[in-house]
Amino acid sequence: MASSDLEVVPLRHWGRWVGAAAIVAVLGGLFAAFVDAKIIWADVPEFFLHETMLEGLLNTIVLAVCAQAGAIVLGVVIALMRLSANPVARWFAVGYIWLFRGLPVLLQILVWFNLALVFEHISIPMLFEAKTNVLVTAFVAALLGLGLNESAYMAEIVRAGLTSVDPGQVEAAKSIGMTPSLTLRRVVLPQAMRVIIPPTGNNFINMLKGTSMASVIGFLELVHAANNIASRNLEVMETLLAAAAWYMVLVSIASVGQHYLERRYGRG
């Protein structure tokens, strides 16, 4: 019965067509609803480029980048302490992560911002002294709250990356006479980066949005900027949409950046 020219009939995926039609219908309905909604769409671009909004944008970027950069440096230090042979350093790292990862970011920001209530002065004996309410501005409080929380997460990410590198790599580095710091810099960290970058990119995107919590203590970031504009013209939704558009722009740029970083460290 074998015949060489029997026609092959591919399986028809009717379910896919039904599913696709349902999704298109829902999206169409949503679109129609927003077109009919009481939103003055024409005003959104104006708020998008509003002077206050742009100031908020700049502050959001500066806060997110500074907090993340500080968190990465601190995270590497805490991760190295966590992996150290020194038991005191190990326990300090465990406690640090426990504390700063365990508390809500908003609470941490509020604590830093209100530090002057309990410490009038901040001083390092014979080196430095300042009034707390001069030193801890809204920016500094937000930076500390966001950055310290993030550094606890970064410490765990960096630790995962460092332990993912084959111990044979360290032995090979030692066998050509590399010192521990050279081994870390040239052999271990570059390989750990493959593991470190994806979750760090994820966290940075979270950080960009997390800066909005600084609006609570009066720091002029995007959400606070939107509120400021809305308080003058009462177009609440329009200004929020303008701010939302800026978040999407920032997050998209961060995603593209992460893609290139992953490619850079994915060599070999």
Added chain:
Amino acid sequence: MAVVEAIGVRKSFGHTEVLRGVDLTVEQGQVVCMLGPSGAGKSTFLRCVNHLETIDSGRIWVDGVPVGFRQHNGKLHELREKDVAAQRRHIGMVFQRFNLFPHRTALENIVEGPVQVLGVPVAKARADALALLERVGLAEKASAYPRQLSGGQQQRVAIARSLAMKPKLMLFDEPTSALDPELVGEVLDVMVSLAREGMTMIVVTHEVGFARSVADQVVFMVDGAIVESGPPEQVLDNPQQPRTRQFLAKVF
């Protein structure tokens, strides 16, 4: 003066004693092959020679220096990692699993040590590295990443990486054990030519044929101790100890 002089080397992991007093002398230009069943402590001993493992007692001198230690007032004081690193510069090591740096090309792997550790100018280091790749027969693989190379090619690059440091001593830790059978030969060929050129080598291996053809001294280890040693024709062809005879009977 002997390149390696080990006396009464002992080492335990927890309650297990892996080395129970090993003595070994390797003269300049000698090739010593260490044979024995797995778990005999051969690799551990090799790793003690460049202080990847710390010995518990005894002593190991390489080129007149106690590796990993400083002799002071009749005691051996353990050195800091940074200072041990300086001692390791001229002790090459080749690993069973190659351990090439996967994020660097073959050439970059070889250049890394001379440039980063010895401070050789990059142009000079690259020229030297290309010559070394030529010598192990891989000149055309200079820009290949390790994962693009076969096991035998990776191991030859690893040997070139060690040679780039101009070692006085080369340690080989089962260099062909992780290779497919048809790739063993190309690695052994490189090692034979190194031996012929007068490199001082300690080779932990199961390749009896290699030991027979290039070893000046064959050392047979069981349970953390050397039970028999001597020239290959004595240890391999006319073993005196029953343990050696049993082992060789199984290997052939």
